Amino acid sequence: MDSQASTCHVVAVPYPGRGHINPMMNLCKILASQAPHIVITFVLTEEWLGLVGSDQKPSNISFATIPNVLPSEQVRAQHFPEFLEAVFTKMEASVDEVLHRLHPPPTLIMADAFLNIPVALFFPTAASNFSFFYHLQLLEQNGHLPENLSEKGDEMVDYIPGIPPTRLTDLVGGRSEQMMQRLRSMVDWVHRTQYLLLSSVYEIESQAVDALKPSLSFPIYTVGPSIPYSKLKDNPRSNSDLDYITKWLDRQPGSSVLYVSLGSFLSISSSKMDEIAAGLRNSNARFLWVARDEASRLKELLPEGDLGIVVPWCDQLRALTHPSVGGFWTHCGWNSIQEGVYAGLPFLAYPIAMDQGHNCKIIVDDWKVGWRVGKGDIAGLVHKFMNLGDSESIELRRRAKDLRELCRHAIGLDGSSRTNICTFIRDISSGVGNIQDIN
Numbered sequence: 001m002d003s004q005a006s007t008c009h010v011v012a013v014p015y016p017g018r019g020h021i022n023p024m025m026n027l028c029k030i031l032a033s034q035a036p037h038i039v040i041t042f043v044l045t046e047e048w049l050g051l052v053g054s055d056q057k058p059s060n061i062s063f064a065t066i067p068n069v070l071p072s073e074q075v076r077a078q079h080f081p082e083f084l085e086a087v088f089t090k091m092e093a094s095v096d097e098v099l100h101r102l103h104p105p106p107t108l109i110m111a112d113a114f115l116n117i118p119v120a121l122f123f124p125t126a127a128s129n130f131s132f133f134y135h136l137q138l139l140e141q142n143g144h145l146p147e148n149l150s151e152k153g154d155e156m157v158d159y160i161p162g163i164p165p166t167r168l169t170d171l172v173g174g175r176s177e178q179m180m181q182r183l184r185s186m187v188d189w190v191h192r193t194q195y196l197l198l199s200s201v202y203e204i205e206s207q208a209v210d211a212l213k214p215s216l217s218f219p220i221y222t223v224g225p226s227i228p229y230s231k232l233k234d235n236p237r238s239n240s241d242l243d244y245i246t247k248w249l250d251r252q253p254g255s256s257v258l259y260v261s262l263g264s265f266l267s268i269s270s271s272k273m274d275e276i277a278a279g280l281r282n283s284n285a286r287f288l289w290v291a292r293d294e295a296s297r298l299k300e301l302l303p304e305g306d307l308g309i310v311v312p313w314c315d316q317l318r319a320l321t322h323p324s325v326g327g328f329w330t331h332c333g334w335n336s337i338q339e340g341v342y343a344g345l346p347f348l349a350y351p352i353a354m355d356q357g358h359n360c361k362i363i364v365d366d367w368k369v370g371w372r373v374g375k376g377d378i379a380g381l382v383h384k385f386m387n388l389g390d391s392e393s394i395e396l397r398r399r400a401k402d403l404r405e406l407c408r409h410a411i412g413l414d415g416s417s418r419t420n421i422c423t424f425i426r427d428i429s430s431g432v433g434n435i436q437d438i439n
């Protein structure tokens with residue numbers, strides 16, 4: 001067998017958003033490091049190539065570009081429905097073009113499930129979120145549609161396989177009917193897939209995964225957490241840009257710092273930001289707040305002192321795994337949750353939209369490793385949460401450590417994710433040549 005014939009050329013097509021590109025890239029890095037016969041082409045829009053094109057990656061992964069789906073994607077968050085629509089209607093043709101010009105010819109397309117391109121689907125959110133989409137019909141049959149939310153939001157939904165009884169509101173999030181329609185079409189494509197990769201750890205969502213398996217006609221592999229943990233080993237100290245944060249963390253007592261981040265996509269109103277800022281200040285807890293565009297404004301409200309710092313950006317996983325960090329205030333994006341679990345931290349859950357509401361429920365009600373930030377007293381909540389002597393806080397921390405062990409075990413030798421990645425590589429390598437089946 002010559003090397004050309006035995007090479008497996010995977011074309012990875014993430015949905016153009018941070019929460020999708022990052023986990024897909026992390027998975028690609030794992031695949032490339034585990035199997036030298038795999039080469040990967042990673043397809044990005046021009047905008048995203050500009051944002052992540054200079055990040056380090058192995059030589060077996062190269063980028064291919066497609067035009068932006070909207071003239072200016074800076075407006076993604078404000079015009080989310082239009083953006084989603086453009087992704088669904090315009091991306092496929094550009095991706096098709098890329099597929100035709102690649103050498104060696106692709107042997108497998110690994111696409112984000114949100115893109116409606118068949119073959120190997122990568123699902124970047126929780127397994128229970130996949131189950132939700134896969135069983136949308138059941139919601140329809142029970143009259144539990146987004147447009148029925150206002151009258152029925154408090155009804156319990158107890159018929160989705162693998163998802164414990166959950167209030168309709170927590171299940172559906174704030175989807176509009178038009179978007180729901182789009183997402184629904186995703187489910188039809190799922191039936192045409194050959195492999196399903198879930199960005200989750202079997203042991204932390206076994207109920208959802210086990211319930212899915214019997215109803216799927218294709219193999220399903222939990223391969224998470226799809227986070228850059230291997231980078232921590234390669235380079236235990238960060239580069240100079242981050243030294244300011246690391247040095248500050250080095251000076252804080254163990255587990256004393258609350259890491260605060262509301263994600264990078266959706267934003268909340270300035271008045272809510274101010275409320276959080278006041279709460280942090282009055283809690284007397286130490287904090288590291290990663291606030292992107294809001295950082296300079298927040299610095300005025302929270303002048304640098306011994307208790308806290310506000311920064312625009314930070315290497316999140318590195319900071320979360322720093323011994324001084326003892327808690328994670330998160331918007332409940334799935335990637336962030338996986339990083340927090342990997343770091344063994346308890347959570348203060350502050351969901352904003354999309355799957356975040358249900359992720360919050362998983363953290364608080366199922367895993368019991370976090371508290372919801374409600375409408376009440378933020379300062380009191382943060383103070384109790386970060387109080388290492390508080391009995392309820394101690395319980396949270398203990399369970400968070402247990403969850404960390406499950407997660408670390410999954411990526412170790414013989415762990416579930418590691419084994420699934422090897423099985424996936426074996427399966428796609430023996431299936432070389434099935435690209436012709438797509439069209």
Ligand SMILES: *[C@@H]1O[C@H](CO)[C@@H](O)[C@H](O)[C@H]1NC(C)=O
Nearest residue numbers: 007008036037038039059060
């Ligand atoms: C991938 O990279 C490794 C080392 O960087 C190399 O040994 C291997 O031959 C490469 N694989 C292919 C298919 O090019």
Ligand SMILES: *[C@@H]1O[C@H](CO)[C@@H](O)[C@H](O)[C@H]1NC(C)=O
Nearest residue numbers: 142143144145147148151152
């Ligand atoms: C759900 O909402 C739709 C549209 O408002 C309405 O026609 C329908 O009767 C509602 N279904 C139930 C079961 O309430």
Ligand SMILES: *[C@@H]1O[C@H](CO)[C@@H](O)[C@H](O)[C@H]1NC(C)=O
Nearest residue numbers: 129132171172173354355358
């Ligand atoms: C799944 O994700 C969709 C889209 O983000 C969201 O609207 C929905 O609430 C999520 N459901 C669950 C159960 O995670």
